[in-house]
Amino acid sequence: MYRVTREIAFCYGHRLLNYEGKCKHLHGHNGRAVIVLEAQSLDARGMLVDFVEIKQKVQRWIDENLDHNMLLCRDDPILPVLVEQGERVFVMDANPTAENIARLIFERTADEGLPVVEVILWETEKCYAAYSSPA
Numbered sequence: 299m300y301r302v303t304r305e306i307a308f309c310y311g312h313r314l315l316n317y318e319g320k321c322k323h324l325h326g327h328n329g330r331a332v333i334v335l336e337a338q339s340l341d342a343r344g345m346l347v348d349f350v351e352i353k354q355k356v357q358r359w360i361d362e363n364l365d366h367n368m369l370l371c372r373d374d375p376i377l378p379v380l381v382e383q384g385e386r387v388f389v390m391d392a393n394p395t396a397e398n399i400a401r402l403i404f405e406r407t408a409d410e411g412l413p414v415v416e417v418i419l420w421e422t423e424k425c426y427a428a429y430s431s432p433a
């Protein structure tokens with residue numbers, strides 16, 4: 299089995315709903331997403347997937363949608379205020395935890411047709427969450 303990974307750094311703001319702690323307030327992170335692809339065989343070039351293809355498909359989407367953006371839950375009461383002020387937001391159906399951001403990037407990578415098996419989202423230097431293919 300072969301694996302390739304590419305790391306994508308991006309900055310985002312968020313806050314957690316239904317959470318008692320400092321993360322219930324608006325704050326930001328320098329996050330890193332690690333995209334893990336897996337396959338049993340290689341193409342004629344000897345590659346599982348060209349690292350450049352991961353950049354073109356996944357990093358571009360992250361740059362355009364998540365980077366320097368506020369990731370907020372659809373139910374967040376501050377959402378209409380920010381929209382009214384012309385602020386940039388990315389609306390999530392779920393609470394914007396590291397787990398749910400990892401899943402969001404996983405599903406986007408799969409939608410691009412890449413053989414993704416895991417996405418790790420480093421939210422801080424010390425904490426990460428991962429989402430992998432259902433068994």
Ligand SMILES: Nc1nc2c(c(=O)[nH]1)N=C([C@H](O)[C@H](O)COP(=O)(O)OP(=O)(O)OP(=O)(O)O)CN2
Pocket residue numbers: 314320321394395396397421422425427
């Ligand atoms: N399982 C999860 N736990 C937490 C999440 C999360 O997404 N999933 N998110 C947060 C906060 O958003 C953020 O990550 C801050 O965490 P915290 O450890 O409190 O902050 P620091 O890394 O700055 O820790 P210090 O010890 O204050 O340096 C919380 N939990």
